[in-house]
Amino acid sequence: MTRLPQRFARLTLFAALLVACSSSTTSPTNTDTTTTTGSNATNTALPVPYRLFSDSVTITIEGTNLVLRTKDVPDHKSAYFQTSDSRYQAYNGTNPLFNINPNRIASQSMTFRIPMTPTSAATKTATPLGAIGISLNGVVFFNQYAGPNQPLTSEINSFDQANGHPQQSGVYHYHVEPLPLTAKSGSDALLGFLLDGFPVYGPKENAVTVTNAMLDTYHGHTAVTKEYPGGIYHYHITGTDPYINGAGFYGVAGTVGN
Ligand SMILES: [Zn+2]
Numbered sequence: 001m002t003r004l005p006q007r008f009a010r011l012t013l014f015a016a017l018l019v020a021c022s023s024s025t026t027s028p029t030n031t032d033t034t035t036t037t038g039s040n041a042t043n044t045a046l047p048v049p050y051r052l053f054s055d056s057v058t059i060t061i062e063g064t065n066l067v068l069r070t071k072d073v074p075d076h077k078s079a080y081f082q083t084s085d086s087r088y089q090a091y092n093g094t095n096p097l098f099n100i101n102p103n104r105i106a107s108q109s110m111t112f113r114i115p116m117t118p119t120s121a122a123t124k125t126a127t128p129l130g131a132i133g134i135s136l137n138g139v140v141f142f143n144q145y146a147g148p149n150q151p152l153t154s155e156i157n158s159f160d161q162a163n164g165h166p167q168q169s170g171v172y173h174y175h176v177e178p179l180p181l182t183a184k185s186g187s188d189a190l191l192g193f194l195l196d197g198f199p200v201y202g203p204k205e206n207a208v209t210v211t212n213a214m215l216d217t218y219h220g221h222t223a224v225t226k227e228y229p230g231g232i233y234h235y236h237i238t239g240t241d242p243y244i245n246g247a248g249f250y251g252v253a254g255t256v257g258n
């Protein structure tokens, strides 16, 4: 009866050696990973727009991907922190129908792998439920649905004073304009990126409020922006459904996981 565990241990060791072997020969981490040593703002290895991420987001480069790690905890007050938390603030927004949901913000461990050079996808793919992108303060973006084919209608009344809320496992997220970000940086500012690496801008451009009619079915268009003076495809957050993204990712999407 004791032979089985021994044999298992030998097999496990063999498997571990195999894994170690393959990772040392195929993993790019030994050759072209750049580790951040200071703040994102001064990390010259990063594309310039990515230097705008707050330091709550850890960014490394792995091959052709930018790898962003976030705890997804907002850097602003919310009615969804525990009341004992110094970041708790009772709802003081403008929605008279505000109705707090039973969930509370919980620290996460989320990793986004986003192509450094975004490219248009030949076949567009729908955005998943859950995180579809990341904002500059490390909070994630969700799409325009509350569930499969369910509009946000009732969820909207649970958005806090920042326009975010947590879902059942405490994942705090924005479906619409993150008010503290536009208050800080302007309504025309870069707010973050979707998983396909294309940037997300606020609801204004050149002092004009962007409407859905000005955007394509994926909720973006190509134009010059402050961060991309040569022009780039980008999404806009607008005030009406579908808010951030329409019929799916314009580009080839990266991945998000733990
Ligand atoms: Zn939601």
Ligand SMILES: [Zn+2]
Residues within 6 Å of the ligand: 201, 205, 221, 223, 234, 236
């Ligand atoms: Zn634009």
